[in-house]
Amino acid sequence: MANDSVLMPFKDRDHAHQSCLEKALDQAVKNCESSGVRLTPLRRRVLELIWGSHMPVKAYDLLDQLRDEKIGSAPPTVYRSLDFLLEEGLIHKLQSLNAYVGCGEPLKHHTSQFLICRDCGEVAEMDDPDIQQVLSRKAESLGFQVLDKTIEIQGLCEKCIAG
Amino acid sequence: MANDSVLMPFKDRDHAHQSCLEKALDQAVKNCESSGVRLTPLRRRVLELIWGSHMPVKAYDLLDQLRDEKIGSAPPTVYRSLDFLLEEGLIHKLQSLNAYVGCGEPLKHHTSQFLICRDCGEVAEMDDPDIQQVLSRKAESLGFQVLDKTIEIQGLCEKCIAG
DNA sequence: AATGTAATGTTATAATATAACAAATTTATC
């Protein structure tokens, strides 16, 4: 079973996360250069903080961390950065958690489907053509024009089931 | 194409909504009787207010209406009723809107997929086996145990496209 | 350097939701 559709799988706790972080930042730099937008130090730092793990991060937790570092200080600081990163497709918002995760494939804009583990809190990101197709077909058959999709599956990841 | 999977389609503005409301309340009474739980006047009224239309309703709008009627008065009043109605499967929460809609098929608990029109604000509810299956299969192929699904498609309904 | 635009700072407030405890109501038991 080819799983190209999994953009960001569940990760082992001891995986080399530094490379996830570096890859994400490299891609963000490229992405912003080619879009002609500015990945300022603040925006870059917010992205780094979000990529601190594969768990969704809350806006006010980001704010606390920024305050510790004497960067920014008020909600608009972090929400503006989040808006920027969302618009550039560098992060996603999980509507069912009011939290944010780094995008596993930021080079092209796309919609995703998320698997959210209720035990370990990690998130996996997919962009599965079969899922997209069945939803698109269904909407089309009802004369509905799709503009955006929110698809978030909550449950238990393989490792947490294994115990 | 048989569309049993559509539990609550988009409705014409001039449809006989009274019958939607009565059906929903009748089913709620039956549902609660068979579950041995109490559909108190407050809970019943909140359900009625939610069924005032096919548009999602916000918690604080419900609270304002209850205050006008001198029923309840504080956030916990409405949130408790919402929790009750959610647990009984009589309403659903739309995570992408922080708003609530009546369930189109409350006699059995189920997950749904929602189509949300950004123009008219109406919501259609589906429980489509093809959608459920493709998601379940995908999750299963990744060793993920599904506990809950959030599937909300935003776009334009047929009538709004027609203009 | 002067000007215009974009980004960030700052203060205040809006919108959504829950905690904790008291009072009232309903149900169960004697």
Add this chain to the structure above:
DNA sequence: GATAAATTTGTTATATTATAACATTACATT
């Protein structure tokens, strides 16, 4: 029916998530 237990609702306070409005700073263009 009186009493006790459990459920529901009331009440006050607070937590959490997000935006509005306007001032200041940094950057880019001329």
